[in-house]
Amino acid sequence: MKKKIAIIGSGFGGLSAACYLAKAGHAVTVYEKNEQLWGRASVKKADWFTRDMGPSWYLMPDLFENFFADFGKDVQDYLALTRLDPSYKIYFKDDTETPVIDVHTGVEKNRELFESLEPWSMDALKEYLEKAEVQYNIGMNEFVQKNYDSIFDFFNKRMMLDGLKMNIHTTIWKYVKKYFKSDKMQKIMQYPMLFLGSPPYETPALYNLMSYVDFGMGVWYPQWGMGSLVKALVDLWTELWVTYRTWAEVKTIHSTPEPKTRKRWKHKSKVTGLSLASGETIAFDEIVSNADMHRTETKLLESSDQTYNEAYRKKHTLAPSGFCVYLGLDKKVEWLEHHTLIFNEDREQNNQEIFKTATYPTDPSYYICCPSKTDPDVAPAWSENLFFLVPFPSRVTMNDEQKQIYRDKLLADAEKVLGQSLTDHIVHEEIFGPDEFSSRYHAYGGNALSGWAHTFSQTAIFRPNNVSKKVKGLYYAWWYTNPGIWVPICIISGKLASKRVAEHG
Numbered sequence: 001m002k003k004k005i006a007i008i009g010s011g012f013g014g015l016s017a018a019c020y021l022a023k024a025g026h027a028v029t030v031y032e033k034n035e036q037l038w039g040r041a042s043v044k045k046a047d048w049f050t051r052d053m054g055p056s057w058y059l060m061p062d063l064f065e066n067f068f069a070d071f072g073k074d075v076q077d078y079l080a081l082t083r084l085d086p087s088y089k090i091y092f093k094d095d096t097e098t099p100v101i102d103v104h105t106g107v108e109k110n111r112e113l114f115e116s117l118e119p120w121s122m123d124a125l126k127e128y129l130e131k132a133e134v135q136y137n138i139g140m141n142e143f144v145q146k147n148y149d150s151i152f153d154f155f156n157k158r159m160m161l162d163g164l165k166m167n168i169h170t171t172i173w174k175y176v177k178k179y180f181k182s183d184k185m186q187k188i189m190q191y192p193m194l195f196l197g198s199p200p201y202e203t204p205a206l207y208n209l210m211s212y213v214d215f216g217m218g219v220w221y222p223q224w225g226m227g228s229l230v231k232a233l234v235d236l237w238t239e240l241w242v243t244y245r246t247w248a249e250v251k252t253i254h255s256t257p258e259p260k261t262r263k264r265w266k267h268k269s270k271v272t273g274l275s276l277a278s279g280e281t282i283a284f285d286e287i288v289s290n291a292d293m294h295r296t297e298t299k300l301l302e303s304s305d306q307t308y309n310e311a312y313r314k315k316h317t318l319a320p321s322g323f324c325v326y327l328g329l330d331k332k333v334e335w336l337e338h339h340t341l342i343f344n345e346d347r348e349q350n351n352q353e354i355f356k357t358a359t360y361p362t363d364p365s366y367y368i369c370c371p372s373k374t375d376p377d378v379a380p381a382w383s384e385n386l387f388f389l390v391p392f393p394s395r396v397t398m399n400d401e402q403k404q405i406y407r408d409k410l411l412a413d414a415e416k417v418l419g420q421s422l423t424d425h426i427v428h429e430e431i432f433g434p435d436e437f438s439s440r441y442h443a444y445g446g447n448a449l450s451g452w453a454h455t456f457s458q459t460a461i462f463r464p465n466n467v468s469k470k471v472k473g474l475y476y477a478w479w480y481t482n483p484g485i486w487v488p489i490c491i492i493s494g495k496l497a498s499k500r501v502a503e504h505g
């Protein structure tokens, strides 16, 4: 039956849910609190520079192809994709022997490099990546594409067999150490975990599938950045008759009590509509929330309608926030690639500061994105468009002075690593930290990178369900739920939410 459905929030989860629900014939309207669609993938044009404010790595190209294929489309018709080569550059701070390396796609292209970092490591690397590929295929085909209602849906016979190959019983921290003895190889293999929002010593080794993504599939770039991907989804909306409103913050989800039933899903109430900050109230049959989970549960719903209360949130590990500095420079910067990672000396201390003590990282590892290295359309030829991202603890705040001090320290560090001046050449600058993640996206604790961290007890079935247990007709599509973080994975969360509407609606 055709329904009137609202989507709250226009991150990738919301964008994707809208596409699938409109394709199923529903009348879909998206409400976004900010001035533009796109959630954390906001795009900002400032002076001469066009910049992605959030995601910048186009990974798992197969999942994007699958998404467009679901609508009878070819991703190539929407995006001009190129594979970056090298995939990225790494600086090892304070290392004089091999301070900088370029990492490419494929084992053979990296042979000389990895043998120099750890003699005889090629056999280990090959085996590690073969296993990572098996895990990726099982993970993406078996586990990520499903909704789970009970522990038995997850721990079925197939899972027991395949799960053994997924290395769910050990952590990525221990697993990597089993294969590689050198500190550098360990850092290279463990780095994606930080961007997955998890401390490596609490992250199940199944996430080594990210190494297959990195070395097997490669790092891609859509011309004009990730904003072009969002534009592609919005073009699809037009074809599917999705309507949307920006500057339209949802303040309340309305519901009416449900009669008592013996059914498995014993909802207390049923969605009737929503109210906007402007005071306007609109009736809807169903709602999919892509707005932050904490916000949706505690601010948009009555307390009797909340599924995940404060006690639930206190017990869970929140992913990190980010300290971001966006720069436009009036010169070209040498010795940077499109993606550059700066690794610190002591990663254990860095993990402790981010995940345990919640203190500003003293000697952080960080990431520099420089899309103007490969895309002439994002900055003039005489300039450089840079984005620094430091994984930062959530639930901290920073006043202007603290931000400035941290920014000065970060840029001084980058100038030392790169051996050249940056600060004398800034023509445009913006700082975006935990407080900005809270205010712009309503992100709980200012988290930037994934909602709930991908620890074992917060993976798959253990992530929050995408169906409200209390309110009939309320569903969720975001990185808090299964499957989790990253743009292509949030796109799958939109598909899973649309399946729920079909099952429950």
Ligand SMILES: Cc1cc2nc3c(=O)[nH]c(=O)nc-3n(C[C@H](O)[C@H](O)[C@H](O)COP(=O)(O)OP(=O)(O)OC[C@H]3O[C@@H](n4cnc5c(N)ncnc54)[C@H](O)[C@@H]3O)c2cc1C
Pocket (backbone or CB within 6 Å): 008, 009, 010, 011, 012, 013, 014, 031, 032, 033, 034, 037, 038, 039, 040, 041, 053, 054, 055, 056, 057, 058, 059, 248, 249, 250, 251, 290, 291, 292, 295, 322, 324, 389, 440, 441, 442, 448, 449, 450, 477, 478, 479, 480, 484, 485, 486, 487, 488, 490
């Ligand atoms: C700095 C950074 C770098 C990243 N890098 C990468 C990367 O390179 N590659 C990658 O794949 N992933 C990356 N990620 C992760 C990726 O961006 C996220 O996984 C994904 O964008 C999250 O999408 P989402 O749909 O869950 O929600 P979000 O993008 O958070 O969207 C939620 C939307 O809901 C809106 N909203 C909130 N409350 C309301 C309300 N009450 N009413 C209306 N609207 C509301 C918000 O304004 C927001 O637009 C990065 C994230 C960050 C922050």
